[in-house]
Amino acid sequence: MTLKILFRTLLACFILVFAAPSFAQQGDPKPLIDALAKADFGEAEKLLGQIAATGDTRVVPALDAFSNGDLYFRKSDNAVFIGKTAGSGFDLIDPLTGASAGQAAKNAVTKIKINNNLRRVIRSAMGGLTLLSPDRTVRLSAADAVLRSPSPENLELVEAALAKEADKEVKARMEEARAVSVLSSDRSVDEKRGAIQTIKNLGGRNALGILSGVSGSIDPSLKPDLDAAISAIESEQQLWDMVQNVWYGLSLGSVLLLAAIGLAITFGVMGIINMAHGEMVMLGAYSTFVVQQVIRESAPGLFDWSLAIALPIAFLVTGAVGFVIERGVIRFLYGRPLETLLATWGASLILQQTIRSIFGPTNQEVGNPSWMSGSFPVGGMTITWNRMWIILFSLTIFVALLVVMKKSAYGLNMRAVTQNRRMASSMGIKTPWVDALTFALGSGIAGIAGVALSQIDNVSPNLGQSYIIDSFMVVVFGGVGNLWGTLVGALSLGVLNKFLEPSVGAVLGKILVLVLIILFIQKRPRGLFALKGRAVEA
């Protein structure tokens, strides 16, 4: 009896000892994950393949952490953990169970290195593993991941998931993912033909890439189907390219409009050759930076509101600076355009150097709020959120300015003063104050533009210089003294530039636009929308 028990125990031990490694290969991902600690990139890729092959969904957090560079191993025992920065060290988390595994000092653990290739492998593996997740959005992104990195290994997983899927949208995405995986597998010709159709209906650049990718290796009998699908997508894409060009043109135009609209008031309406205009834009951008710094330090939750908070502040700051420049310098120089030019240029250099002394010569980091980041697809093109908001924003400013100029009492005074100063003065309008407020308004608008431009360009002391020439170009081209001219001028220059750019390149495109403007000004010296009447002669 005892002998029997002893024998059984021995047998059990024997089985355990010898079976354990093979069991680990099949089911337990823990040793595989621990092996990542000492693996080079090539070995890590193989290990990841084996981890994915376990089909164990518990590895998903570890893979996710690996892909984000949050996977560490402890130097003392080479055990692998997910690390979260905590103070001067790390909180260690068990990669499989998610349980806390204590803390470690910074130099007690080493980060496991990752490169793009491994990230791709992980993306594909995670796609396969999360296809059956109970969470709909996770399943959707899993299908996306499989779609973007097709591999025949994922095919069975996708098919299993498809059979269980109930949600319509997810199912459609999975069909596409299946089609992509079928193309790279060794399935039958008929099945592949169906897959080509599915991908063709999917459309877009991605589909084009997938189809052209297999065109070298595909069965010759499928070649006609494939070529037909490719050319169908291509011709559709060409149409979208046109739409996209117009959109890019409008977007560039809206940036030009933003840069120029303040100048349309100080130069266009008041006739001051304002070389410090670019610096007002720059001050607006720095106001945004300061606001964001304060928010980052004292109220990080408000970060998405930072631009809205920065708008009035930028307007007030730059408006005040404009007011001081007008009262301090420009008012003594009315009627002397050359002196004004030099004085405002001097002011611009002073402002630049002041900012350089305060904030330093390097670029400052102005973050994009979440609603300004990323993009969304519209048909065959992608629209980035920041560009779309900037287009809407510039048009809003334009309309608001137009209303102020045309409908408000202050706008009426302003127009009266610029059209006939002496008459306006006789009617009891305080012309010097109107001048000062108008210049402040133009500067303030430039500051608001700076808030928007900080989202797409460098925030450095040189920011203004890169916009000053474009701004003058737009105002002169559109017609001095006319807001509509500035709008049409900016948008048409933007679209023209973007239609030239794909065919002749960015450098030559810019030169051609300048040449065209010079020719145009020769023909119509007063720009697109010339003011008529006596005001012009005055």
Next chain:
Amino acid sequence: MNFKMKLGGALLAAALSTTAFQGAFAADDTIKIGVLHSLSGTMAISETTLKDVMLMLVAEQNKKGGVLGKKLEAVVVDPASDWPLFAEKARQLISQDKVAAVFGCWTSSSRKSVLPVFEELNSILFYPVQYEGEESSRNIFYTGAAPNQQAIPAVDYLAKEEGVKRWVLAGTDYVYPQTTNKILKAYLMSKGVPESDIMINYTPFGHSDWQTIVSDIKKFGSAGKKTAVVSTINGDANVPFYKELGNQGIKAEDIPVVAFSVGEEELAGLDTKPLVGHLAAWNYFQSVDAEVNADFIKEWKAFTKNDKRVTNDPMEAAYIGFNAWVKAVEAAGTTNTDAVLDSIIGVSVPNLSGGTSTVMPNHHITKPVLIGEIQADGQFDIVQETAPVVGDEWSDYLPDSKNLISDWRKPMSCGNFNVASGKCGGKGS
């Protein structure tokens, strides 16, 4: 006639002796070195840092007792990002201030501007920035990377590790990107990449609207072959470029971008989270795990009294150049230009990546090439490090220069020796 000649001779002798006397006088208490970096204008953003590094290195050397028992004194001038002014300031440093050597310049235009001055007045310039090659002067030492120490290893990495088959060469429209892209194109074609798989694109300085180009890159990348962008985009234009890439959703896993002009300093003004995985190739990263580097970073932060200051590749190049000069002067026992030019060749000094760099007879140095991936914290994670590579001044992939070599040791002493014709001088095969 005879009298005139005598008078002339006497005057000349007097002039010579005064300069000799002045030189001797200056040499008595200190040794002066020139620092020729723009402290104002558009290049100030990059060059100010190098001026600070030079001042730090000089202070440090003086703490160790100086050179040849004398203190070093840095003469700092500001050429204000103005190329002709560089030549003027260089002349002033050499003839008026009598500096023993000059450390300076950033852009190739400024280097080309000062080159004749250094050759005419026979002084030494240490140039610390990566450049396009195709130059070798008796009086200049190029401690930054030549194209084979940066561009070609980066392309090799992408081809091998990421399986890239299709290439976008995007750059700013000036001499460094143009020449580098010419070399890269020739190199890729020599590796069997068809011309249709190479797209070259140039943009103006400070380009800020990248929508069209990024979507062109996307289009070029949808041909079913793995695509990568090799970027020689300069300075400020990088920030809007990377923002647009991030916003249009081009991830490093799909189309990686490898840059040659983007370092820690440039990333400091950028939210790098959407850029994780994009690459840069340099000879040094701040994240290099070496004791000498940790010491250097600590010293730099202490010297600038700013805990957030980063270190970058040109700083390492300045560090190597300075130490090589110090070692050569100590070996020669004098700061005399000709003696130093002879003694510096073959000098080995530690670099910041934990190895040593040697000054080669072609006035370039040996250093390892590091490929790094951008991290969320604005630093680089090094994914590959090569053995030290010798800088190749005349590219082997351009028909004009493939037969040229440079060797400034006697008796050859030639910067453009043509191995095909066996003669010194001239371009052309």
